[in-house]
Amino acid sequence: MMQETTIDRPIMPLRPTSFPRERPSRTADDLAGRPPKISVDHLNFYYGPKQALSDVTLMIPQHCVTALIGPSGCGKSTFLRCLNRMNDMIDNTRVEGEIILDGRSILGPKVDVVALRKRVGMVFQKSNPFPKSVFENVAYGPRVAGVRGKSVLYEIVEKSLVRAALWDEVKDRLNDSALQLSGGQQQRLCIARALATNPDVLLMDEPASALDPASTSRIEDLIFELRDRYTIVIVTHNMQQAARVSDQTAFFYQGELIEAGSTNELFTNPARKQTEDYITGRFG
Amino acid sequence: MSQTAFETTAYSRRRARMSQAFSVLCLAATSLGVLVLILLIWEILWQGLPWLNARLLTSFPSMYPEKAGIAAALVSSLWLITLTALFSVPIGVGAAVYLEEYAQASRWRSLVQLNIANLAGVPSIVYGILGLGLFVRALALQRSILAGSLTLTLVVLPIVILAAQESLRAVPNSIRQASFALGATRWQTVWHQVLPAATPGIMTGVILAISRAMGEAAPLVAMGAAATFITFIPLSPIDEFSALPVQIYDWASRPQPEYHHVAAAAIVVLLTVLILLNATAVYVRYRYGKRIRW
Amino acid sequence: MSNSVIDVAPHGRFGIEGQAVRPRRWGEQVIGVALFGCALVSILTTVGIVIVLVAEAAQFFREVSIWEFLTGTEWSPKLENKFGILPLLCGTLLVMAGAAVIALPIGLLSAIYLSEYASSSVREVVKPVLEVLAGIPSVVFGYLAIVTISPLVRTIFPSAGVFNAASASIVVGFMVLPMVVSLSEDILRAVPRSLREAAYALGATKLDVTVKVVVPAAISGIVAAFLLALSRAIGETMAVALAAGNRPTLTINPLDEVQTMTAYIVQVSQGDTPAGTLEYRTIFAVGLALFVTTMFLNVLAQWFVARVREKYE
Ligand SMILES: Nc1ncnc2c1ncn2[C@@H]1O[C@H](COP(=O)(O)OP(=O)(O)OP(=O)(O)O)[C@@H](O)[C@H]1O
Ligand SMILES: [Mg+2]
Numbered sequence: 052m053m054q055e056t057t058i059d060r061p062i063m064p065l066r067p068t069s070f071p072r073e074r075p076s077r078t079a080d081d082l083a084g085r086p087p088k089i090s091v092d093h094l095n096f097y098y099g100p101k102q103a104l105s106d107v108t109l110m111i112p113q114h115c116v117t118a119l120i121g122p123s124g125c126g127k128s129t130f131l132r133c134l135n136r137m138n139d140m141i142d143n144t145r146v147e148g149e150i151i152l153d154g155r156s157i158l159g160p161k162v163d164v165v166a167l168r169k170r171v172g173m174v175f176q177k178s179n180p181f182p183k184s185v186f187e188n189v190a191y192g193p194r195v196a197g198v199r200g201k202s203v204l205y206e207i208v209e210k211s212l213v214r215a216a217l218w219d220e221v222k223d224r225l226n227d228s229a230l231q232l233s234g235g236q237q238q239r240l241c242i243a244r245a246l247a248t249n250p251d252v253l254l255m256d257e258p259a260s261a262l263d264p265a266s267t268s269r270i271e272d273l274i275f276e277l278r279d280r281y282t283i284v285i286v287t288h289n290m291q292q293a294a295r296v297s298d299q300t301a302f303f304y305q306g307e308l309i310e311a312g313s314t315n316e317l318f319t320n321p322a323r324k325q326t327e328d329y330i331t332g333r334f335g
Numbered sequence: 336m337s338q339t340a341f342e343t344t345a346y347s348r349r350r351a352r353m354s355q356a357f358s359v360l361c362l363a364a365t366s367l368g369v370l371v372l373i374l375l376i377w378e379i380l381w382q383g384l385p386w387l388n389a390r391l392l393t394s395f396p397s398m399y400p401e402k403a404g405i406a407a408a409l410v411s412s413l414w415l416i417t418l419t420a421l422f423s424v425p426i427g428v429g430a431a432v433y434l435e436e437y438a439q440a441s442r443w444r445s446l447v448q449l450n451i452a453n454l455a456g457v458p459s460i461v462y463g464i465l466g467l468g469l470f471v472r473a474l475a476l477q478r479s480i481l482a483g484s485l486t487l488t489l490v491v492l493p494i495v496i497l498a499a500q501e502s503l504r505a506v507p508n509s510i511r512q513a514s515f516a517l518g519a520t521r522w523q524t525v526w527h528q529v530l531p532a533a534t535p536g537i538m539t540g541v542i543l544a545i546s547r548a549m550g551e552a553a554p555l556v557a558m559g560a561a562a563t564f565i566t567f568i569p570l571s572p573i574d575e576f577s578a579l580p581v582q583i584y585d586w587a588s589r590p591q592p593e594y595h596h597v598a599a600a601a602i603v604v605l606l607t608v609l610i611l612l613n614a615t616a617v618y619v620r621y622r623y624g625k626r627i628r629w
Numbered sequence: 630m631s632n633s634v635i636d637v638a639p640h641g642r643f644g645i646e647g648q649a650v651r652p653r654r655w656g657e658q659v660i661g662v663a664l665f666g667c668a669l670v671s672i673l674t675t676v677g678i679v680i681v682l683v684a685e686a687a688q689f690f691r692e693v694s695i696w697e698f699l700t701g702t703e704w705s706p707k708l709e710n711k712f713g714i715l716p717l718l719c720g721t722l723l724v725m726a727g728a729a730v731i732a733l734p735i736g737l738l739s740a741i742y743l744s745e746y747a748s749s750s751v752r753e754v755v756k757p758v759l760e761v762l763a764g765i766p767s768v769v770f771g772y773l774a775i776v777t778i779s780p781l782v783r784t785i786f787p788s789a790g791v792f793n794a795a796s797a798s799i800v801v802g803f804m805v806l807p808m809v810v811s812l813s814e815d816i817l818r819a820v821p822r823s824l825r826e827a828a829y830a831l832g833a834t835k836l837d838v839t840v841k842v843v844v845p846a847a848i849s850g851i852v853a854a855f856l857l858a859l860s861r862a863i864g865e866t867m868a869v870a871l872a873a874g875n876r877p878t879l880t881i882n883p884l885d886e887v888q889t890m891t892a893y894i895v896q897v898s899q900g901d902t903p904a905g906t907l908e909y910r911t912i913f914a915v916g917l918a919l920f921v922t923t924m925f926l927n928v929l930a931q932w933f934v935a936r937v938r939e940k941y942e
Contacts, residue, residue, distance in 0.1 A: 137516060142440045165654075169518030179509035181528055191527070192517035241513070248517055354836035358746050364738035365747070365755055368810070371803045372762050378777050379769070429667030437664055449931070451671050456857065456927035457920065458864020460891050461678060463898070464916040468681035472904060489674050496671065522660045543764075550766025553866035553891070557898045557912070580768045580867070587772045587871055595776050602769050609764065 074275045077115055077298035079313035085112035087151075088252060088282040089134060094148035096129055098141070103129045107148075107308045109301055116274060116283045118297035118314065120290065122329070125303040127286045131254050134284065135171040136164045152252070169196060172245030176257040178237035180229035180244075185221050188229045188240055192248035207247050214280075215243035216273050235266025242273065246281075253277065255285040259292065271296050290330055294318050302326045379606070383599030391600050395566040396582065400593035403586070405601050407565040411480065411576035412549060412608075414569060418484035419491060419548045424541055426488070427495025428530075434496075435503040436511075436525050455493035462490045463557025471558050478559055481572040486554050491544035498540020502533040535623040542616035546609050552580035579605050682920055685913035692907055698914065704877040704893075706911050714918055716877035720794065720887030721863055721922075724873055727798020727883055728805060728862040733855055735802075736809025737844075743810065744817035745839050756811075763807035770800040771871030779872060782884070789884035792874025798883060800872060801865050805858040812857065816850030816937065817843055853933035860926035864919065866891040890919045 089111040096104035104126045111117050119127040132138045133150060136157065150157050157167055169192070180188050189208040198204060208225070212218040217239040221232070229240055238258060245253060255274075259267040274283060274296045287293050293300055294314060301311035302325075310317060310326045321327040343351075394404025430451075438444040466486030476482035506529050514524040530537075555578050565577040579601060586598035690698070693712045701713015743752055778796040783789045820843050828838045844851070874886035875896050888896070894912050902909045 173516035179513045195519040195523045354834040357836045361738045361742035364735045365742045433664035433668040460866045
């Protein structure tokens with residue numbers, strides 16, 4: 052909350068894409084050719100009288116990583132939480148517009164938000180494992196969805212942990228408390244936990260901002276690997292990270308979506324002056 | 336002026352002395368509370384210990400102090416606190432969960448909250464009058480253990496609710512969010528995540544409430560429920576009953592000094608039960624409290 | 630790719646046949662209603678108290694005028710049919726005032742000691758002691774009053790009776806003391822550090838800081854704590870019934886025997902009075918008076934607490 056916009060900015064004005072990229076982004080053509088997983092149409096969002104998002108329209112293509120960037124308080128988290136209706140938890144909020152997931156609206160009172168959240172998983176900025184064992188953490192989602200039977204659960208847990216690149220580190224300590232894991236491990240555990248409900252969309256709100264560079268890089272690798280199977284939306288303050296992991300980038304400013312496009316293009320050739328100022332660190 | 340500002344003057348010395356005196360005064364005041372507790376415990380042990388024996392625990396009230404005992408009162412009290420816990424824990428925790436996890440911020444919620452705060456300040460004897468009008472007469476439960484424990488339930492309910500609310504509030508929101516984000520329903524979130532995390536705190540509050548129920552005499556006396564000459568062990572919730580604090584009251588109010596000794600011995604028993612209850616609370620807090628560190 | 634195991638958690642209930650319809654989760658709804666019911670119990674308790682008290686008191690006031698009840702100076706329901714509550718009220722206030730004389734200054738000074746002076750190790754000893762003191766049942770204090778305090782009072786003041794308001798006041802004072810201390814201490818601790826430091830920086834002694842800065846800043850909360858303590862003292866029953874006596878007296882002499890409202894209710898309840906008689910109904914009339922008095926103090930205290938909240942939030 053108290054983060055200044057300057058903190059995560061590149062120290063020098065630079066084009067992050069000038070770094071060698073070991074993970075190739077999807078090209079603009081590729082993006083355009085993909086079916087939209089989520090399409091957001093003229094979305095407005097209000098916390099009581101305060102408008103936090105105004106008129107946001109964005110396509111999120113399938114099996115791509117979409118990065119949301121922008122200065123603190125610009126509404127990135129709010130946007131993300133609209134996608135799995137976590138904002139419903141907050142009193143006095145109001146939403147207008149349309150969000151379509153796989154051709155169906157997810158807004159409106161008739162939508163089963165519980166089922167929606169099983170399909171749209173979420174990873175938070177601060178890792179928040181339950182104060183239970185590693186196994187119980189990962190098994191929780193399937194359990195509340197009604198999956199019974201230790202062996203079935205065990206398989207789900209193993210598979211999820213493998214996908215979250217954590218299995219080798221915790222396979223011998225599945226019954227230890229999750230709170231004993233390191234920060235980076237805890238965050239990957241939270242990713243595994245989200246994968247266990249078999250979502251097809253994964254929302255990540257600054258998943259690596261509390262981690263050291265090594266853990267950050269593991270998470271980034273992981274995101275790249277998960278891309279082929281999941282549609283990922285990630286909020287980050289770190290421009291290089293956005294450039295490294297994402298295929299599409301959306302720049303938010305004061306509740307508005309200023310610009311969105313393929314990551315290559317947005318970072319090398321931004322259409323709007325505000326975007327350019329922001330990504331080069333000449334902001335404000 | 337020949338002095339530098341750092342030298343002490345008569346004035347500054349006097350101020351320092353007054354400050355010192357004030358701190359001694361505060362310390363003395365604080366010690367008074369501690370002294371009274373020591374005096375109280377010492378008096379009771381002094382008067383009661385010689386009279387504390389097996390006969391006291393196994394006999395019924397009697398015309399003769401040396402034959403009088405607390406068998407009926409003690410069993411009644413155990414009945415009362417058991418039933419009171421059985422009623423007040425689900426209702427109290429349920430109300431707390433409703434207020435903290437279910438109700439949206441609204442006028443209704445503030446009303447319920449204000450009401451609970453007020454109920455906590457209502458004298459217990461007023462609950463006794465309510466018990467008399469409602470349970471004993473209107474619901475025709477007579478002077479039964481059931482009527483007594485329902486009355487005590489109402490007395491301790493605010494304590495349970497407020498303690499449970501506080502422990503629920505101490506559970507970090509990130510846990511709820513994580514659970515909801517995994518597609519858990521509200522109740523699943525509460526049942527699997529929030530309540531387990533809040534349990535040590537809730538248990539502490541519950542034990543506090545039960546201790547209170549154990550020591551309450553006024554509501555039972557007011558509802559007329561506690562007969563002093565109960566010379567049988569109550570075996571079911573619809574039996575008539577006595578209660579340890581009511582028995583103590585009766586003995587203490589008699590002029591004969593021997594009865595005061597019996598009362599003191601009964602107080603030793605009452606305080607022992609209370610200490611056991613609270614030791615459990617401390618143990619629970621220690622045992623389960625340290626496991627979770629956010 | 631064998632995705633089958635992970636797919637055990639199916640997308641099932643979302644969007645059957647293209648419709649994203651919320652399934653009716655009966656269990657969830659039943660639980661929600663049940664929890665609401667639990668919260669409703671607390672409201673119903675208040676309603677119950679008011680109905681029971683008012684219904685029976687209304688019967689009472691059909692035979693005794695409210696005016697007589699509130700202004701009559703004699704209370705003798707059984708023998709002389711005199712229903713003036715003033716002696717009971719006076720006894721109650723006398724005991725309360727005595728308790729306040731003990732609990733308020735000692736409580737405030739202790740709270741100041743704990744929040745401003747005491748080291749954390751001292752606090753760790755004193756606070757549990759106060760908790761224990763707060764947890765000791767009323768009858769035990771009543772016992773202490775008649776067996777220890779009253780003889781002591783009579784040694785110092787030979788004119789005092791066996792039962793007297795003073796011994797009741799003393800024990801009630803110590804009964805409500807823990808409450809005054811813990812509530813006031815919380816409030817004093819909530820006073821921001823910066824305020825204290827600002828005063829120290831101006832060369833104030835600890836006494837100056839405490840008396841001129843910290844206590845004034847916390848005054849609303851302290852008043853609230855005092856009011857709650859007074860309310861507790863008024864509602865205090867068993868200790869008072871044992872120590873103060875059972876003779877309704879219009880007096881301000883703490884050495885006299887008095888009867889408080891609570892003690893009167895106890896006295897009548899013990900006497901096996903048949904329901905429906907005028908004497909039986911006095912319980913409810915006096916109970917109503919007691920309820921209104923304590924409720925007034927509680928609400929007033931909450932008003933002060935709300936003022937504290939405004940200040941710090
Ligand atoms: N629960 C809430 N109640 C009221 N206003 C809120 C709430 N949460 C966020 N806001 C406001 O909405 C705006 C957008 O907040 P949001 O958290 O979406 O920003 P963000 O882009 O995620 O910022 P950051 O990068 O610091 O996380 C901010 O002005 C914030 O103050
Ligand atoms: Mg954010």
